[in-house]
Amino acid sequence: MHPGTPFVIEVNPHIPPRLSRLTELADNLWYSWDQPTRTLFARLHSGLWDKVKHNPKAFLKRVDEDRLNEAADDHIFRGNYNRVLSAFDTYMREPQCLDMPLDLKPGDLIAYFCAEFGFHESFPVYSGGLGILAGDHCKSASDLRLPFVAVGLLYRQGYFSQRIDSDGHQIATYTDSDFEDLPIHPALNEEGKELCITIELPGRKVAVKVWEVYVGHVRLYLLDTDLPGNRPEDRDITHQLYGGDRSTRIQQEIVLGVGGARALEQLGLKPTVFHINEGHAAFLIVERIRRKVKAGLSFHAALEVVAASTVFTTHTPVPAGHDHFAEDMIWDYFREVCNDLGIPREEFLKLGGAGYGKEFNMTRLALSGSRYHNGVSRIHGTVSSRILSDMWPQIRPEESPMDYITNGVHVPTFLAEVWQDLFDQQLGYEWRRHRTDVAFWEKVADIPDHLFWSAHQTLKSKMLHSVRSLVANQHLRNYGSVARLERMLKFTNPLDPNVLTIGFARRFATYKRATLLFENMDWLRTTLKDADRPVLFIFAGKAHPADKPGQELIRRIYEVSHWPEFEGNLLMVEAYNLSLARRLVSGCDVWLNTPIYPLEASGTSGIKAAMNGVINLSITDGWWDEGYDGSNGWAIKPTPESFDDTRRDQEDSRDLYELLQDQVIPMYYRRNELGFSSEWVRMAKRSIITLLPSFSSTRMVMEYVNKFYGPASRQWRRYSGGIFNVAHDLATWKVKVRQAWHGVRLNRLNEPEKRILFGKSTPLAVAVTLNGLAPEDIRVEVLVGRASKNGQDKNLQILTMKPGKVEGRECLFHLELNPQMCGKLLYRLRVYPYHESLTHPFEMGLMVWL
Numbered sequence: 066m067h068p069g070t071p072f073v074i075e076v077n078p079h080i081p082p083r084l085s086r087l088t089e090l091a092d093n094l095w096y097s098w099d100q101p102t103r104t105l106f107a108r109l110h111s112g113l114w115d116k117v118k119h120n121p122k123a124f125l126k127r128v129d130e131d132r133l134n135e136a137a138d139d140h141i142f143r144g145n146y147n148r149v150l151s152a153f154d155t156y157m158r159e160p161q162c163l164d165m166p167l168d169l170k171p172g173d174l175i176a177y178f179c180a181e182f183g184f185h186e187s188f189p190v191y192s193g194g195l196g197i198l199a200g201d202h203c204k205s206a207s208d209l210r211l212p213f214v215a216v217g218l219l220y221r222q223g224y225f226s227q228r229i230d231s232d233g234h235q236i237a238t239y240t241d242s243d244f245e246d247l248p249i250h251p252a253l254n255e256e257g258k259e260l261c262i263t264i265e266l267p268g269r270k271v272a273v274k275v276w277e278v279y280v281g282h283v284r285l286y287l288l289d290t291d292l293p294g295n296r297p298e299d300r301d302i303t304h305q306l307y308g309g310d311r312s313t314r315i316q317q318e319i320v321l322g323v324g325g326a327r328a329l330e331q332l333g334l335k336p337t338v339f340h341i342n343e344g345h346a347a348f349l350i351v352e353r354i355r356r357k358v359k360a361g362l363s364f365h366a367a368l369e370v371v372a373a374s375t376v377f378t379t380h381t382p383v384p385a386g387h388d389h390f391a392e393d394m395i396w397d398y399f400r401e402v403c404n405d406l407g408i409p410r411e412e413f414l415k416l417g418g419a420g421y422g423k424e425f426n427m428t429r430l431a432l433s434g435s436r437y438h439n440g441v442s443r444i445h446g447t448v449s450s451r452i453l454s455d456m457w458p459q460i461r462p463e464e465s466p467m468d469y470i471t472n473g474v475h476v477p478t479f480l481a482e483v484w485q486d487l488f489d490q491q492l493g494y495e496w497r498r499h500r501t502d503v504a505f506w507e508k509v510a511d512i513p514d515h516l517f518w519s520a521h522q523t524l525k526s527k528m529l530h531s532v533r534s535l536v537a538n539q540h541l542r543n544y545g546s547v548a549r550l551e552r553m554l555k556f557t558n559p560l561d562p563n564v565l566t567i568g569f570a571r572r573f574a575t576y577k578r579a580t581l582l583f584e585n586m587d588w589l590r591t592t593l594k595d596a597d598r599p600v601l602f603i604f605a606g607k608a609h610p611a612d613k614p615g616q617e618l619i620r621r622i623y624e625v626s627h628w629p630e631f632e633g634n635l636l637m638v639e640a641y642n643l644s645l646a647r648r649l650v651s652g653c654d655v656w657l658n659t660p661i662y663p664l665e666a667s668g669t670s671g672i673k674a675a676m677n678g679v680i681n682l683s684i685t686d687g688w689w690d691e692g693y694d695g696s697n698g699w700a701i702k703p704t705p706e707s708f709d710d711t712r713r714d715q716e717d718s719r720d721l722y723e724l725l726q727d728q729v730i731p732m733y734y735r736r737n738e739l740g741f742s743s744e745w746v747r748m749a750k751r752s753i754i755t756l757l758p759s760f761s762s763t764r765m766v767m768e769y770v771n772k773f774y775g776p777a778s779r780q781w782r783r784y785s786g787g788i789f790n791v792a793h794d795l796a797t798w799k800v801k802v803r804q805a806w807h808g809v810r811l812n813r814l815n816e817p818e819k820r821i822l823f824g825k826s827t828p829l830a831v832a833v834t835l836n837g838l839a840p841e842d843i844r845v846e847v848l849v850g851r852a853s854k855n856g857q858d859k860n861l862q863i864l865t866m867k868p869g870k871v872e873g874r875e876c877l878f879h880l881e882l883n884p885q886m887c888g889k890l891l892y893r894l895r896v897y898p899y900h901e902s903l904t905h906p907f908e909m910g911l912m913v914w915l
């Protein structure tokens with residue numbers, strides 16, 4: 066032991082003038098999707114690069130000045146440096162690198178709110194899929210040059226780092242980020258001063274600092290309460306991602322929603338659309354309404370303007386994924402706001418679906434305050450409209466305003482550099498411009514099989530190398546023997562990447578059933594005993610520290626991987642993060658996903674795998690239900706939801722076993738004279754061809770633009786024009802409709818005909834009891850379709866009936882029904898409120914059927 070206190074001092078090098086723009090590269094998250102930029106830093110000092118967790122800014126502060134000077138004098142290094150800069154400058158200068166029509170007008174601005182953003186392992190403000198998706202959304206917005214800003218929170222501690230001890234227990238460690246090392250700057254207000262805003266919490270004000278991050282062309286603003294002037298407990302609000310208790314959570318969400326809206330205002334930004342990505346940011350709605358009310362609008366008119374310009378995306382059907390707060394807690398925080406809004410307590414609570422014993426739910430709030438809503442895959446859209454059907458009580462879930470946009474993945478971030486280089490060579494550089502062009506990608510079929518296979522094998526070796534060192538580290542730290550380590554790693558050999566390798570890496574939530582493979586140990590034993598056709602399963606992922614059953618899954622895999630008969634065949638790898646994720650999704654042969662249908666809202670790791678030619682073997686849930694086409698991977702058809710969990714596990718696992726033993730393993734080992742399986746290569750190519758263009762985040766963001774951002778911007782203009790007349794009229798009209806609706810009835814006036822000849826028509830006439838509404842306030846429709854087993858066919862012809870005389874309290878509607886097909890048809894009649902300014906025809910949730 067040395068005597069005395071050690072004092073820390075960090076010595077930062079001068080960056081030589083010839084390399085001065087390295088700091089600029091370190092300051093733009095462009096490096097998170099441009100591998101050559103990262104390689105440039107790594108080449109300066111690869112040991113230090115790993116030590117600083119691939120963080121360019123931290124790297125530049127710690128690297129030796131001698132090394133920098135040496136690099137500045139090295140013309141090869143300078144050549145690389147200039148190439149990287151020229152690519153960066155081109156990206157930043159080019160107006161748009163993709164040539165797509167986008168439904169936006171000058172002046173439109175999209176503000177995207179999310180509680181986490183995952184760009185790169187060097188910037189730990191994310192935990193998992195949601196954050197990575199938000200990061201990819203921003204990256205694609207930058208690629209598309211969208212008018213787009215993002216808002217989130219700056220956490221002192223991101224998600225934990227994971228270790229696994231000798232009993233298979235997960236050890237979570239949180240570390241503080243040094244903000245000096247992050248690619249962030251204090252945001253400046255219009256006067257050029259560091260921007261700080263205030264929010265109100267019960268009995269006090271809290272100062273919030275705004276930081277700015279460059280994501281290519283896009284600006285991300287992150288909010289931070291850790292300021293000397295705040296009380297200690299308020300400084301802690303943004304301390305940890307999803308940390309603390311319920312109070313911390315509501316405070317974080319107030320900082321994000323309310324603080325975020327104020328930050329944008331102070332920055333002089335005037336968004337025309339707000340996108341709430343998952344319910345955490347939904348208080349944004351309350352703040353925007355409050356501001357409109359303060360400016361003189363009624364609460365209801367304000368709600369209409371705000372909702373018509375708000376998009377809300379829900380990300381999970383699992384109830385634990387939806388935040389809710391006790392009524393009393395909400396009231397503590399929002400009593401004053403409710404006063405400002407001029408509405409009674411009950412009405413405020415109703416925005417979040419609270420009352421009658423229910424808590425205030427952030428998903429409900431987000432739905433109440435938005436007119437564009439979506440799930441993240443076709444199945445998830447349907448499931449969400451079922452779960453949330455009471456938001457639109459009289460609308461059938463198939464017609465509810467809950468839409469879907471299937472998730473995508475940012476290709477430059479997750480497509481390994483080896484593939485990018487091969488595509489440059491074989492498809493030409495323009496593949497980058499054709500990211501969503503389905504026909505273009507057919508060219509992948511023409512890449513010579515041996516080149517394709519060798520690209521895959523290179524990536525597999527890199528992955529095996531990383532996994533080997535992680536497992537060795539873990540094993541030796543836990544005092545395991547070297548002999549055993551050798552046995553554990555016998556199939557993890559970067560020099561011989563010829564063992565079929567199946568990967569499973571993601572969050573360890575129980576519904577994802579990481580241990581489904583262990584349903585039938587006898588089967589597993591028999592299959593893995595075949596010495597000629599070995600199989601390696603690699604598992605990685607974190608369980609939330611509060612999720613004991615999730616951690617138990619990790620422990621179970623760890624335990625089974627140490628049974629003598631499975632040594633070498635199963636690995637539970639620690640320290641899952643974005644960097645390991647990129648390695649695994651590009652380096653395995655097969656990507657496995659076995660969630661309980663329909664709980665995997667989308668899933669994105671399988672998409673990352675697919676674009677790297679790693680073949681998916683998954684339950685057809687989430688994105689895979691849309692992606693699987695019979696030629697591009699393997700599908701496990703889920704057992705019906707009505708079966709109990711035990712039976713579902715049994716049946717799904719039996720499907721999995723059969724696919725592995727009958728198809729996956731034999732196909733992999735049917736090798737040709739060149740040493741690989743041609744069938745395998747064909748399927749891997751199909752995976753890239755069919756899935757890369759359709760599941761890129763470029764396609765996803767373009768869908769958001771054309772379906773939501775463009776229309777919402779137009780609604781915003783329409784509603785807010787003049788003195789907000791449209792919003793005001795619509796709000797008044799809705800109040801009138803809601804009061805009258807209980808008395809609206811539909812009565813048929815003529816006897817239905819049972820049989821007509823083709824070409825003839827039959828008159829339909831109904832009387833609608835208006836109960837005070839005008840004929841223009843409603844729309845009466847006839848839905849015609851073929852009779853099918855379960856009622857009416859899905860392909861319906863919808864006809865609008867014409868209003869006639871008003872007689873007393875009733876209005877007559879009529880139509881000549883003239884079907885265009887023969888056979889047994891069904892038709893139904895319905896009435897619902899209609900106003901030309903509605904955003905969605907059924908947004909009021911009201912409809913009466915005859």
Ligand SMILES: *Cc1c(COP(=O)(O)O)cnc(C)c1O
Pocket residue numbers: 192193194197570571572642643646647667668669670671673
């Ligand atoms: C892609 C990704 C996820 C999401 O994976 P799912 O398959 O959607 O569960 C989680 N974590 C990281 C680090 C990822 O890169």
